[in-house]
Amino acid sequence: MFDTDKYTKGLIDFYINFFNKYRYVGNILEIGVLNGGFLDWLLARNQFKKIIGIDIEKPKRDLSDFTFIKCNQRDADGLRKIAEEHGPFDVIIDDGSHNGNETVNCFNTLWGYTRGVYFIEDWDVAHLWPGIPGPGDMITTISNIIQQIPSLEAKEMMTFYKKVADAGEKENPGKYLMSVFYLIKNYPQGSI
Ligand SMILES: C[S@@+](CC[C@H](N)C(=O)[O-])C[C@H]1O[C@@H](n2cnc3c(N)ncnc32)[C@H](O)[C@@H]1O
Secondary structure (H helix, E strand, C coil): CCCCCCCCCCHHHHHHHHHHHCCCCCEEEEECCCCCHHHHHHHHHCCCCEEEEEECCCCCCCCCCCEEEECCCCCHHHHHHHHHHHCCEEEEEECCCCCHHHHHHHHHHHHHHEEEEEEEECCCHHHHCCCCCCHHHHHHHHHHHHHCHHHHCCCEEEEEEEECCCCCCCCCCCCCEEEEEEEECCCCCCCC
């Protein structure tokens, strides 16, 4: 087990299925790394040539196997600078603030630097904290992106919502939800 909450939310199984089907092999950017547990999981998977993480806080651990950059996802200039240096990215996963404005700012800035697929995790925060500015805007954010799809030249869009029965939370089963949205710009070579 790696130190990532993607187990409790069922997202590890989701990504195993996704990356077994779509074998992107280039570089992957995770926004919001916390303790870096998902970066470790990606490294152990041995699929990607380069693993990049950004966060407002630098994890207190050895990150020599990764490229870590301190950046706020609301900082469009900072994101652009990172993308110019390290992009384009085959895969981007936004597991950062889950704030609607920041999520859409980050998507608008980085979609042009996305070669393969862009994920936005945990849009169900809109249900967990309804009416709270920021997280409460996540459904609007996702639907605004969906409305733009024809002009985004995306090949596939999917959004999942699933109750994760007893994952990690034995005393409160069903507490956790898996919610993730993705937009594929290009399939990995040879997958379709
Ligand atoms: C849910 S945790 C990430 C968990 C991690 N992806 C994992 O799988 O273990 C969210 C992370 O986003 C970071 N974060 C919050 N707001 C951010 C922002 N505006 N820009 C970048 N990172 C942010 C937090 O510091 C935190 O480490």
